[in-house]
Amino acid sequence: MSPVTARILDGSATLKSIKHELAERVARLAERGVVPGLGTVLVGDDPGSHWYVNAKHKDCAEIGITSIRRDLPATATQAEVEAVIDELNADPACTGFLVQQPTGLDEMALLSRVDPEKDVDGLHPMNLGWLALGKPAPLPCTPMGCVELLRRFDVPIAGAKVVVIGRGLTVGRPLGLILTRKSENATVTLCHTGTRDLAAEVIQADIVIAAAGVPGIVTREMVKPGAAVLDVGVSRVDGKIAGDVAPDVAEVAGWVSPNPGGVGPMTRALLLTNIVEAAEAHVDHTGQG
Numbered sequence: 001m002s003p004v005t006a007r008i009l010d011g012s013a014t015l016k017s018i019k020h021e022l023a024e025r026v027a028r029l030a031e032r033g034v035v036p037g038l039g040t041v042l043v044g045d046d047p048g049s050h051w052y053v054n055a056k057h058k059d060c061a062e063i064g065i066t067s068i069r070r071d072l073p074a075t076a077t078q079a080e081v082e083a084v085i086d087e088l089n090a091d092p093a094c095t096g097f098l099v100q101q102p103t104g105l106d107e108m109a110l111l112s113r114v115d116p117e118k119d120v121d122g123l124h125p126m127n128l129g130w131l132a133l134g135k136p137a138p139l140p141c142t143p144m145g146c147v148e149l150l151r152r153f154d155v156p157i158a159g160a161k162v163v164v165i166g167r168g169l170t171v172g173r174p175l176g177l178i179l180t181r182k183s184e185n186a187t188v189t190l191c192h193t194g195t196r197d198l199a200a201e202v203i204q205a206d207i208v209i210a211a212a213g214v215p216g217i218v219t220r221e222m223v224k225p226g227a228a229v230l231d232v233g234v235s236r237v238d239g240k241i242a243g244d245v246a247p248d249v250a251e252v253a254g255w256v257s258p259n260p261g262g263v264g265p266m267t268r269a270l271l272l273t274n275i276v277e278a279a280e281a282h283v284d285h286t287g288q289g
Ligand SMILES: Nc1nc(=O)c2c([nH]1)NC[C@@H]1CN(c3ccc(C(=O)N[C@@H](CCC(=O)O)C(=O)O)cc3)C=[N+]21
Pocket: 051, 052, 055, 098, 099, 100, 101, 102, 121, 141, 234, 241, 259, 260, 261, 262, 263, 264, 265, 266, 267, 268
């Protein structure tokens, strides 16, 4: 075993800093009579999903965002969940909300039903469309969490060669769109299960973002010395989190995100950011407050 030489992209510490910054902005909103409120819609009793939703509400409470929680049983029908979405769309105390995935229902129909201005997950088809068009709109939390983590640790993004592993709707696909904007200016290769030689792609990358959900898919031999490696994967092996990045990658990489403690907390940080921005945008549109 060689020693770990990589700098640690500490998502937990960064979440803390971002909370301090956002608490200030929430206080400014309060002065204008506006209190942001996060709504969550949770279906069923998956322990992981319950943990995430609890964590999101705790984060909100810490910085002065109120919580509106709708927990439904696993037996909830499409129509029942849609009725809850309609209710939150209409509720002025709910400035933003999300439908925790997976629901086991028709997710595209649920996502499409959320008021795009309240879509703090940035996953509504209209908001993904704005992203593809390069127009301002709420952005997906996990991809933006990755970008913010790189920014805050001064990992150069402009001009960098980035390999993203995974083309899913919540991470890989939007990451490609975000990182290739003029403001990020990276060159992105999106890899997936059809990629012929993954190792040949990854070895060229200055930044590797692994979001395949396959434990240990990125191995030490695949990583260019000095590269930044972000681990988005959340699989459970024997009850413990197993990331997409093998632990010994930290012996060759220049930066690594720990897992847990890396991208997970950053996803929550960007959710909080989206909630505050949705409330600020609402004040600006309506002149309320
Ligand atoms: N509509 C929707 N929006 C989401 O944002 C969403 C979702 N559905 N479905 C599931 C994924 C997963 N997700 C995580 C959030 C926080 C951590 C997190 O903070 N994890 C901690 C600890 C994890 C633990 O110990 O269990 C960490 O990485 O340090 C992880 C994963 C949000 N998701």
